[in-house]
Amino acid sequence: xxxxxxxxxxxxxxxxxxxxxxxxxxxxxxxxxxxxxxxxxxxxxxxxxxxxxxxxxxxxxxxxxxxxxxxxxxxxxxxxxxxxxxxxxxxxxxxxxxxxxxxxxxxxxxxxxxxxxxxxxxxxxxxxxxxxxxxxxxxxxxxxxxxxxxxxxxxxxxxx
Numbered sequence: 001x002x003x004x005x006x007x008x009x010x011x012x013x014x015x016x017x018x019x020x021x022x023x024x025x026x027x028x029x030x031x032x033x034x035x036x037x038x039x040x041x042x043x044x045x046x047x048x049x050x051x052x053x054x055x056x057x058x059x060x061x062x063x064x065x066x067x068x069x070x071x072x073x074x075x076x077x078x079x080x081x082x083x084x085x086x087x088x089x090x091x092x093x094x095x096x097x098x099x100x101x102x103x104x105x106x107x108x109x110x111x112x113x114x115x116x117x118x119x120x121x122x123x124x125x126x127x128x129x130x131x132x133x134x135x136x137x138x139x140x141x142x143x144x145x146x147x148x149x150x151x152x153x154x155x156x157x158x159x160x
Contacts, residue, residue: 001024001026001030001034002034002038004024005020005024005031005034005035005038006038006043006044008020008023008024009035009044009047011144013047013048013049017031017032017035050142050143050145060107060108060109060110061107061108061109061110061111061113061114061135061136062091062105062106062107062114062135062136062139063105063106063107063111063114063118063133063134063135063136064103064104064105064106064133064134064136065103065104065105065106065118065122065131065132065133065134066096066099066100066102066103066131066132066134067084067100067101067102067103067104067122067128067129067130067131067132068099068100068101068128068129068130068131069101069102069127069128069129070126070127070129071101071127072127077095077101077102079127080102080125080127080128081093081095081102083125083127084102084104084122084125087117087121087122089106089107089108089114089117089121090104090105090106091104091105091106091107092104092105100132104122106118111135114133114135115133118131118133
């Protein structure tokens with residue numbers, strides 16, 4: 001049941017305990033206890049809305065940055081990853097395999113603000129060897145949510 005509950009919450013965190021109970025065929029009490037246990041164990045970290053910022057009046061920009069870094073002898077990549085994660089501009093930090101060591105997603109008011117963050121704060125960290133930045137021009141899908149209006153929910157184009 002836990003995996004089903006987690007998948008339902010991941011797909012729509014706005015579902016109430018009552019709705020989840022019906023969907024899972026269990027009592028509301030069981031759902032609430034399971035959610036509380038998942039929070040206690042750190043399985044459920046947060047509830048977030050997926051926002052299409054392009055549809056708002058707010059100016060925003062995003063970038064994907066690949067970093068080559070020097071790992072520390074005792075902590076490997078953990079110490080530098082934690083330091084980078086502490087920046088407000090950083091949305092996510094992921095250890096990756098390939099040409100880079102870390103991938104970070106960065107957001108800011110505009111491209112210039114992100115560029116200043118990368119050049120003044122990120123690239124100056126002693127462990128950072130190099131950065132490769134790619135600015136996000138348009139999101140088509142994020143966390144299983146379709147963003148473009150010309151794609152049906154099953155993923156097929158409505159344009160023929």
